[in-house]
Amino acid sequence: MAHTNDIILKTMTQLIAFILLGFSIYLFFAGHNAPGGGFIGGLMTAAAIILMYITYGYEKIEQILPINFTTMFVAGLGIATLAGIGSIVLGHPFLSQTFEYYNLPIMGETELATALIFDLGVYLGVVGVTMTIILTIATDSDAKEDEEKAEA
Amino acid sequence: MLNEFGAQMLDVVLWISFVGVTISIFILVYRTIKGPTNPDRAVALDAIGINMMALVGLQAINLGTDRLNDVVLLIGILLFIGTIAIAKFLEKGVIIDRHNH
Amino acid sequence: MNNLIFLPIVLPLIASVIAAFFPKKLNLSRKFAQITSVILTIMTAALTWHVLTNGTIVVQSGGWEAPFGISIVGDGLSMILVMTTYIIGTAAVFYAPSVLDKQQESFYFYAFFFLLISGVSGAFMTGDLFNLFVFFEVLLIASYGLIVLGNGKVQLRESMKYVLFNVFSSMLFVTAIAFIYAITGTVNFAQLAERVEYVEQAGILTTVAIILFFVFAVKAAIFPLYYWLPNSYVVPNAVVSALFGALLTKVGIYSILRVFTLIFVHDTGVTHQIFIWLAMFTMLFGVIGALSTNNVKLIITYNIIPAVGFMLMGIGLYTEDAIAGSVYYLMHDMVIKGALFFLIGALIVAAGTKDLREMSGVIQKFPLLGWIFFVASLILAGVPPFSGFIGKILLLRGGLEQEEFLLVIIALISSLLILFSMMRIFIRGFWGDLMDNISDDRKRVRNLTIPGVVLVSISIFLGVGAEAVYPHVESIANMLMDRTDYISSVLKE
Numbered sequence: 001m002a003h004t005n006d007i008i009l010k011t012m013t014q015l016i017a018f019i020l021l022g023f024s025i026y027l028f029f030a031g032h033n034a035p036g037g038g039f040i041g042g043l044m045t046a047a048a049i050i051l052m053y054i055t056y057g058y059e060k061i062e063q064i065l066p067i068n069f070t071t072m073f074v075a076g077l078g079i080a081t082l083a084g085i086g087s088i089v090l091g092h093p094f095l096s097q098t099f100e101y102y103n104l105p106i107m108g109e110t111e112l113a114t115a116l117i118f119d120l121g122v123y124l125g126v127v128g129v130t131m132t133i134i135l136t137i138a139t140d141s142d143a144k145e146d147e148e149k150a151e152a
Numbered sequence: 153m154l155n156e157f158g159a160q161m162l163d164v165v166l167w168i169s170f171v172g173v174t175i176s177i178f179i180l181v182y183r184t185i186k187g188p189t190n191p192d193r194a195v196a197l198d199a200i201g202i203n204m205m206a207l208v209g210l211q212a213i214n215l216g217t218d219r220l221n222d223v224v225l226l227i228g229i230l231l232f233i234g235t236i237a238i239a240k241f242l243e244k245g246v247i248i249d250r251h252n253h
Numbered sequence: 254m255n256n257l258i259f260l261p262i263v264l265p266l267i268a269s270v271i272a273a274f275f276p277k278k279l280n281l282s283r284k285f286a287q288i289t290s291v292i293l294t295i296m297t298a299a300l301t302w303h304v305l306t307n308g309t310i311v312v313q314s315g316g317w318e319a320p321f322g323i324s325i326v327g328d329g330l331s332m333i334l335v336m337t338t339y340i341i342g343t344a345a346v347f348y349a350p351s352v353l354d355k356q357q358e359s360f361y362f363y364a365f366f367f368l369l370i371s372g373v374s375g376a377f378m379t380g381d382l383f384n385l386f387v388f389f390e391v392l393l394i395a396s397y398g399l400i401v402l403g404n405g406k407v408q409l410r411e412s413m414k415y416v417l418f419n420v421f422s423s424m425l426f427v428t429a430i431a432f433i434y435a436i437t438g439t440v441n442f443a444q445l446a447e448r449v450e451y452v453e454q455a456g457i458l459t460t461v462a463i464i465l466f467f468v469f470a471v472k473a474a475i476f477p478l479y480y481w482l483p484n485s486y487v488v489p490n491a492v493v494s495a496l497f498g499a500l501l502t503k504v505g506i507y508s509i510l511r512v513f514t515l516i517f518v519h520d521t522g523v524t525h526q527i528f529i530w531l532a533m534f535t536m537l538f539g540v541i542g543a544l545s546t547n548n549v550k551l552i553i554t555y556n557i558i559p560a561v562g563f564m565l566m567g568i569g570l571y572t573e574d575a576i577a578g579s580v581y582y583l584m585h586d587m588v589i590k591g592a593l594f595f596l597i598g599a600l601i602v603a604a605g606t607k608d609l610r611e612m613s614g615v616i617q618k619f620p621l622l623g624w625i626f627f628v629a630s631l632i633l634a635g636v637p638p639f640s641g642f643i644g645k646i647l648l649l650r651g652g653l654e655q656e657e658f659l660l661v662i663i664a665l666i667s668s669l670l671i672l673f674s675m676m677r678i679f680i681r682g683f684w685g686d687l688m689d690n691i692s693d694d695r696k697r698v699r700n701l702t703i704p705g706v707v708l709v710s711i712s713i714f715l716g717v718g719a720e721a722v723y724p725h726v727e728s729i730a731n732m733l734m735d736r737t738d739y740i741s742s743v744l745k746e
Contacts, residue, residue: 009236016232020229023225023229027222027226030222034219034222035219035220035222035223036222040226044226044229047229047230047233050233050237050248051233051236053248054233054236054237054240054247054248057248057249057250058248058249058250059250071274074270074273074274074364077269077270077273078267078270078271081263081266081267081270082267084263085263085267088256088259088263092256135248138237138246138247138248139248139250
C-alpha cells in the first residue's frame with residue numbers, strides 16, 4: 001500500500017481531541033438540569049478516544065491509554081448500582097437523591113447532587129461499552145493475524 | 153407595527169428554510185442510496201449532517217431557546233468523526249489499524 | 254423493612270457486576286455464584302413468607318408518591334413467582350459447571366445469569382407499565398448474551414431471529430404504552446386500573462389492549478406467534494434453555510395475567526373470549542409439534558407451548574377457580590420446565606446424542622436419571638397427585654362452570670398427548686438394549702441429575718402438599734379478581 005501522509009489529520013487531532021474532552025466534561029456536569037448528563041458526556045469522550053485511535057493507530061493509543069474498556073464498563077455499572085443502594089442503607093427508598101450547593105475552586109458555585117454519582121457510573125459505562133463495540137468491529141483483523149503469524 | 157412585521161417575516165422565512173432544508177435532505181438521501189461511487193455517498197452523508205445541524209438551528213430560532221446550541225455542536229462533532237472514519241476507510245480500507253507511522 | 258422489597262431486584266444486579274470483574278477465574282466465580290444465589294434464595298423466601306402472612310408491600314423508588322414515582326409492588330403473586338425464579342436460578346447455577354464448557358462459562362455466563370434473574374424479578378415486581386418494559390429489556394439483553402454462548406453457526410442464525418423478533422415486539426410495546434399514556438395520562442398499574450373505567454372511547458382502549466396482548470403473546474409464545482420459540486430455545490446450551498424455558502415465557506404470561514386482570518377488564522366479552530380461542534389452538538399446535546420430532550430437546554421445548562395454553566385458558570375463563578388454576582399452573586410449570594430441561598441436558602450427555610432413534614437403554618446405566626425423568630413426565634402431564642393435576646383440575650372446573658366444553662375437551666386431549674410425547678422419550682430412550690455410545694462419565698451425569706432431582710421434589714411438594722400451598726394461591730386469585738386491594742395498597746387512599 002502506498003504510504004499516505006496524513007499530517008493535517010495528526011495535527012488537527014492533537015487540538016480537537018482536547019476540545020472534545022473538555023466539551024464532554026462540560027456536558028457531564030450540565031446534566032440533570034440542562035441537556036447533557038452521563039450518557040452524552042460518555043459518548044463524547046468515546047468520540048474523542050476513537051478520533052485518537054483513527055489517527056494514531058491501535059498500538060500507540062494502547063500504550064498511552066492502557067485501559068481495559070470492558071472492566072471500565074463493569075465498574076461504571078457497579079458505581080451506578082451502588083449509588084442507588086446507598087439510599088437503602090440510609091433508610092430512604094431506592095434511588096432517592098439529594099443535592100447541595102458548594103463553592104468549588106474553578107467552577108464557582110456548583111450544585112452537587114448525589115445523582116452525579118449515578119451519572120458518573122453511566123458515564124464510565126457508556127465509554128466502556130462504546131469503545132468495546134467499536135474496537136471490536138473496527139480494528140484491523142488482518143494485521144492482528146499477521147502479527148500472530150510473525151510471532152509463531 | 154415594524155415589530156409585528158418582523159415577527160411575521162421571521163415566521164415566513166423560517167418555514168421556507170424548514171421546507172428547503174427538508175427537501176435537500178430527501179435529495180441527499182437519494183444520492184446516498186444511488187451512489188454511484190462510495191465517495192459520493194460519503195459526501196452526501198456529510199451534507200445530510202450539515203442539514204440536520206441547520207434544522208436544529210432553525211428550530212432553536214423557532215422556539216426562541218438557546219438550549220439547543222449544544223445539540224448543534226454535538227451533531228457537528230459526531231459528523232466530523234464520522235466523515236474522518238469514512239474517509240480513512242475509503243483511502244486505507246481500514247478504520248483503526250495496528251501501526252500508523 | 255419495606256425497603257427490603259427492592260433487594261430481589263438490586264442484589265442480583267450487584268452480583269452480576271461483581272461476577273463480571275473476574276469471568277476468567279472459573280473456580281472463584283462458580284463459588285461466588287453458588288453462595289450468592291443460595292443466600293439470595295433464602296432471603297427471598299423470608300420476604301415471600303412475610304408478604305404472604307402480612308400482606309402486600311409497596312415501595313416508591315426515589316421517594317416520589319405513587320402515580321409519579323415508580324412503584325415496586327410485592328404482592329402475593331409477584332413474590333411467589335420471584336421465589337420460584339430464585340429456586341430455579343440456584344438449581345441452574347449448580348447445574349452450569351458440569352454442562353458448560355470452560356470457554357462458554359468464562360464468557361460472562363454468571364454475569365448474564367444474575368442480570369437475567371434481576372430482570373425477571375423486576376418484571377414480576379414492578380407496578381408500572383413503562384418500568385415493565387424496562388425490565389423486559391434488561392432480561393432480554395441478558396438473554397441475548399446467554400443465547401450466543403458457544404456461537405455455533407446454527408446458534409447464531411437462530412439467535413438472530415430471536416433478537417429481531419424481540420426487538421420488533423419491544424417496539425410495539427413502547428408504541429402501546431404511548432397510546433395508553435395518551436388515552437389515560439398514566440402508566441402506573443393501579444392508577445390505570447382506576448382510570449380505565451372512566452375512559453370514554455372504550456373501543457380505542459380495547460384496541461390498545463389487543464396490541465399489548467400481541468406483545469406479551471410474542472414473549473409468551475401463544476398460538477400464532479410461537480413459531481420463533483422452538484428453534485431458538487433448542488440451540489443454546491441446556492442450562493440456558495432451562496432458564497429461558499422456565500422463566501422467559503412465564504414473564505410474558507405473568508404480564509398478561511397482571512394486565513388483563515387488573516387493567517383491561519372493561520370488555521371481557523371481546524378480549525377474554527379471544528384468549529379462550531387462542532388457548533385452544535396453542536395447546537393443540539404445541540403438542541402436535543412435540544409429537545412431530547425425534548430431537549429430545551425439541552420435544553421438551555415444544556412442551557412449553559401447550560403449558561402456556563393452559564395458563565391462558567385460565568385467564569380467558571376469568572373466574573376465581575380458573576385464575577387460581579392459572580397461578581398454580583404458572584408456579585408448577587416454572588419448576589417442572591426447569592427440571593425437565595435439566596434432565597434432558599443430562600440425558601443428552603448420558604446418551605451422547607440428541608436423536609431419539611439413536612438412544613436406548615440409558616436407564617440400565619443411570620437408573621436415578623431414568624426414574625426421575627419418569628416422575629417428571631407424570632408431573633408435566635398432570636397425573637394425580639402431582640402438582641400439574643391440581644392446576645389442571647382447577648382450570649377444568651373453571652371451564653365447566655363457564656360451559657366451555659370444547660375448551661375442556663381440547664385441554665384433556667392435549668394433556669394426554671403431552672403424556673404420550675414424554676413417554677415416547679422414556680420408552681425409546683431409557684428402555685431397550687444398552688447402546689455402545691452411552692457415556693461412562695458417571696460423576697458428570699450425577700452432577701447433572703441432582704439439580705433436576707431437587708426441582709422435581711419441590712414440584713412433588715407443590716402437589717402432595719397442596720393443602721399448605723392452595724390457601725395462598727386461593728387468596729392470590731381472590732386479590733386478582735378483586736382489584737380494590739391492589740389499587741388501594743399502591744395509591745394509599
